[in-house]
Amino acid sequence: MTGFWTTCSVLLLIAWSSRADNAEIPPLSGSPWSWRCEPKGEGLYDICVRILTPENTATPALSHPACRLTCGKFGTLWPKPKSVNLGKQLSYFLPHSISHTFVASEEDTLLLTEAFKNFMKILDTYDSEYLLGKLTWKSPEPIGYHKVNINIHIEGPSKSHLGLDITDEKYALVVTTDLCSQTSTANITAKTFFGARHGLETLAQLIDYEEIEKKLMIVNSADIKDEPAFPYRGLMLDTSRNFITVEAIKRTIDTMSANKLNTFHWHITDSYTFPLALKSLPKMAYYGTYSPRQVYLPEDVKGLVEYARVRGVRVVPELDAPAHVGFGWQWGPQEGLGNLTVCVDQEPWQEFCLQPPCGQLNIANQNIYTILGKIYQEMLDMFGPLDLFHFGGDEVNVHCWNTTEEIVTYMKSKNLSLTDESYYAQWSQFQNRAYDLLTEANGQVKIPGIIWTSHLTEKGHTNRYLNKEKYIIQIWSVKTDPLIKELLDQKYRLIFSNKDAWYLDCGFSAWVGEGLNSCSPYKGWQLVYDNSPKKIALNVSTEVDFSLILGGEAPLWTEQADSLTIDGRFWPRGAALGERLWSDPDHDWRDAEYRMVNHRQRLVKRGVQADRLQPEWCHQNQGRCYRN
Template structure:
């Protein structure tokens, strides 16, 4: 079938309706794209046969000097031409320690799966999906040479995550050479390599830039996402999908807030009654095999799974079994009413400082967690939002405080809280085969002005800041040589900006934090505004938090992504600019996340993606 088209008096083209394999008639697009190299944007133009126009994907690959890479590398040089191949024609050669090679082989499988997912007809669960790729490109190979010199297979705060990636092309082969000190750097290089590839829709092939030189490393050691799985339960598949998205953004820490006062879904073989009493249901439990699989799933993607056991507050449901076993109350104020008097949100619960058997059980919990999450290089103790009125209205604790001669003042309770924290650290160290690892705690009453160095050691604890970016405490902690992780709620709490879940109006940390606010939140600039004497090395990085009062699996992806990607570029690249120059790459990266099965929120109409620079104020 033929359609002849005209514009005014000028006959400009004849377009053909072409039958597809499914029998549906397809009309070729009259539009193409021209790169405006001075602005680094692709301009949509009608095909007239006069200009040489490209597909949008081909144009975007190298029109901007950063291409469509996210987060953008420290140093990058992109060639101006592409070559086509198909993902079934990828070969590899790995030079690495055997244990590192084993991880790299898994990472290569992920890389090749990501290539297949560029095809719009990709079928997720179809075994060995090969796709309707154009067989004419079978002659061209993508060969990947990977050399890793180090033997580390676990991530620490001292891990070298840098890499070198060079792409060169001959007539029949494109070779990607990856050199890294560690597995983690090489894995990041594979992610970058996957972002140098796009789908060529006119020929059902993939295309890769012919020549590339990249030297890259992160600006910050700690780049995290927190997920709370106590207030609402998330399936293993949903957590794995979160790890997939984190890997696509080179985020390296999944902070698992696995328990709270609401529920205890973590099954411990040595304390099975914690989940018997604390899980929402028998189908909403993380069993040991689940947790170990998640830890490995993260490691292969360059991510540490950081466990948190929040205490002495934020405990409750799951602890009710103790009295029946003759251990007395291990937790007090559990589900106590009116909740406003005893905790920040329902349900209430805090550990019982007056019952020494509480420490026995706490030690068993740590033993169980070390077994599940090993190897552990960091541990999160929680340690925020203790309500003194809970303790001070519990007869057992009041009597114990008086008998010990402590008194009932705020300072007396804070001192006992600090003693609890030190005992917890010792118990965890014992559980961890006597190997001490840095502990993380939230900003709290123990870290308030003038208190942090009184109650905590700056060599043993890292402080995670969740107050606002103008809090003078940030400067004080840095001046006192505490290492810090930023999670200031005014920019990096991703649960904000929805309706309240108790009462009416909006939730407490509203308004919504748009990707622009997330991107522009610079830990170094915040610190510089609050102190001029700090060592920048004390700022380990940052983390976006998703507390789950109003989130479950149905909305997980859209709350985290693509805003989590904005966090990722801030922490990997630490850009000197604000969000505006990054917008077109960001919009394209959001499309990439969707291609990989992440249900990331829409940021703009698709028209803006195809008409760069025209959606502005």
């Protein structure tokens, strides 16, 4: 028997090799599986159930994408709208059968034209999973295919830039289908371009690729009225610790727009690098970059700001100070300006900062204000017009200042003690001068400044050191921090970034020493989703003025991330943040899981390297991957 099987195996191997060399294995055609929408249970969402397609049935098989589009109250929409009524039928169409009309101001029409191009590019991605090429056909159109008319009407006066208090992001989307004329019509109405753009994103999510018939399909009726729960919905990216390419930043902004996140907080400088090229201060980047290629030129920044605007995203720059400065500032002495910074790269670093390399501005040297004024002027030219500016302003190490001879001498000359409180007062004076310099650079037009929580916002400090008319406080402590109640009681506006739920760099190996990094454990999408700013406020205060809660932001510090890895750090957890801040749902992550798993698939089709959440089997068998 052994000889027989050996001979047989050899013959089979030869035959298989011959087949591999001389013939292609034909692709699979069709599938034995189809799906139907079934209620999961009382009070729960409907799910798509996979079944074996009955043979000789008159009912056509329903593909998985077709079932998802029409199953449940929200279908595949993410973030879920405030009010929605979706039809259960689908119409099929080809990309070149889409027409559009805009009723808007000249400036808004230009923006809509670019946004519509992006919409059409999204439709081109919908067949990418099936490797069938671009969705193009020659006319005449096959019988049974619909035309799709998209009409966008911006009713209000042009507001071409986002603003906390002036931008209305509401929209209404109505889809109807006339079977006689085989025409589906989508009407989007909004008061601003930004609302209309959100409506286009929602419309894109009512469309998918029909893998069985190789065609696009759209839900044939929908009535959606939608608006965000919070005006500030952000992600923060640190590009100082590791340089992030312009292409990677654009990909991040694209994905933010897919999740209706509207604020890209750019932590562009730190003690590590100053990668921003300035015409008036060229030595900042010369001394402050890892390499001449790893720098953001003014045209890069302006291009990114416009790229983001077309996608409904504002760019908020951060110039962190007076701490988190260092490399890029060393040229002061050779220019006759003295030491602009102190403690730069000082050892042992643990005594002078929280992570290497150290560095803080030299508050004894008045030339720092001349330099700051020039930096603010160029940043406003690159990033403006701005409705917000981030000053950073955390993690000042008093020991650094108090062990620097020049600063100690300065403090004594002003008859100031060398206590922490004295240094906090000097820090507060620095912050207020920085604010005035920004206002001066902005033509005396005041804009709110954002400040991280710090020693200046500790219990009993904020009212003494920071004017609530000027500053918004960004909370990065934990959700149980009693400071939250104090700030709300004192009527400070807040942005939540509590590190116990929304820090996206947590849960990886330590980058200094061994073990896990300092903010571990990893924050899963479920934790991100369930972190509600309003609930946090209600847990610490019985009476809350919710207008003070502007929204939230998930930061990504890049000690262990770069252009190749930020997609997986941001997504799909950033999508969970998007639904929390847009919809502020009253349920937990469990009721969003099916849509989240599907939305991750959608992001991947759009070219995002988003982390996988579950096996594909779970995606195709909703309700089967659960834990009691």
